[in-house]
Amino acid sequence: MKLHSQKVAKELTATVLCWAIALLIFFPIFWMVLTSLKTEIQAISMPPQLFFKPTLENYIGIFERSNYTRFAWNSVVIALGSSIIGLLLAVPAAYAMAFYPSKRTKGTLLWMLSTKMMPPVGVLIPIYLLFRDTGLLDSRLGLIIIFALMNLPIMIWMIYTYFREIPTEILEAGRMDGVDTRQEIMTIILPISMGGIASSFLLAVILSWNEAFWSLNLTASKAAPLTAFIASYSNPEGLFWARLSAASTLAVAPIVIFGWLSMKQLVRGLTFGAVK
């Protein structure tokens, strides 16, 4: 009996401590959402107001005055487009390296990862000039290409680690039955590793959605995604905190919800097989 109550007490302490940590970490996001429901006066009032009559005025204002939907649509097209292209390149490459490894496979994998180490600033100028000369500047296609290549190494790595976990006996059984490479990928490998492929796709979508270096430097008005839309609030207009918060909430809400829903898949993929 004593042992039991000790256990409960311990769990209660843990609950208090853990929730304190969780709420502290989450607080800035909570505060952003709260501020988005205030009037501008309430938003900057001192002391900060915790209880007030919420208003949707800021959200309505954003839809009326700015082209939020156009920026959001750009984000959707760019994130999905680049992730799909990335997937189409990554799955075959990961398949080749996982099931037909050669002496050079390990070197190739590390080389691919090393391209990720190249800082974007190192190639900003040529990409900018190339884009200017080919009309890709401020175009969605331009960002789709860049993001696909940017995320490709990580996608290949993640899918590769998932493929490596597939027992080779399954594939050999299939080959005995005479399935060819295409059938093997489509009917055996893809169904088994759907979770892993999904998680690398999700990560690519999240990274593309949130990417800010290329989108700030290569887009102006036509193809600008939400990252650039939000950056425009860093000018004096940013003094309107309630509206800024509403715009920010709108910009992050889709990906945060998307991320939460896929958290389990995502985490497993992100450990690159380092955690079983």
Add this chain to the structure above:
Amino acid sequence: MNAQDHNRRIARWLLIPSVVALFIWMAVPLGMTIYYSFQDYNLLMPGFRQFAGFGNYQYFFSDPSFIAGLTNTLVLVGSVLLITIVLGTLIAVVIDQPFYGRNIARVLIIAPFFIMPTVNALIWKNLIFHPVNGLSAFISNLIGTTPIDWFSQYPMLAIIIIVSWQWMPFAILILMTALQSMDQDQVEAARLEGAGPVDIFRHIAIPHLQRPLIIVIMIETIFLLTIFAEIYITTGGGPGTQTTNLAYLIFQQALLQFDVGMASAGGIVAVILANIVAIFLIRVVGKTLAEH
């Protein structure tokens, strides 16, 4: 074994598109950057372009902001890594124990990782760090101290806090997942032999976390070396060059001063720096994954 050879050949063709794409993506711009770095080339002076030798590099290295940029880059990466790893490990261990509402708490903890850097920076800059109306000013007033003007008094610290907030959830999540796969029998056995929580942490958890920690360090380093939006939005590299990292310095030279030659030289320096870090990291990662 003919079919096997045939399949192997097909497999090679499947690999080629990715290799070619990544090679072009790396080699073409890099080659151009190297070329431009030896040119006198400013977009504001069209038509004027000539070979500059190592002139751009000389200017870049003798520019006092270069040393500042280099130091700031290293300070930023090092501090954020330290904070996220140390705090991240501690928090991961704490929230690994059973408590009520664990799933919801986990969802709240991971959220900052999904927030785009521009939003992250604006929220902290205005709602929290604002010297008059921000929450930090409110807290200062509450406890009776003068509010801190974060971005002019401690600009680098402010940016480190912002970036750490974004990346700590990532470390927590990976490490927490790793802890869950820890051998509970081993922990129980150690406990029966009288090992305290600290002993268990040091001798069982830490070795178990080694590989996930390497993954966390690698991924974070990749992204932290090129931090840009947070600086662009909050301080613009200032005051002076106090928060100018290499990424931001080159951006200033390229797109604000239009000095292609000089910015390219800076870009090459950044690439070399990243490669020094990369060689080290990739060696470690390669070794750990080979054991796999």
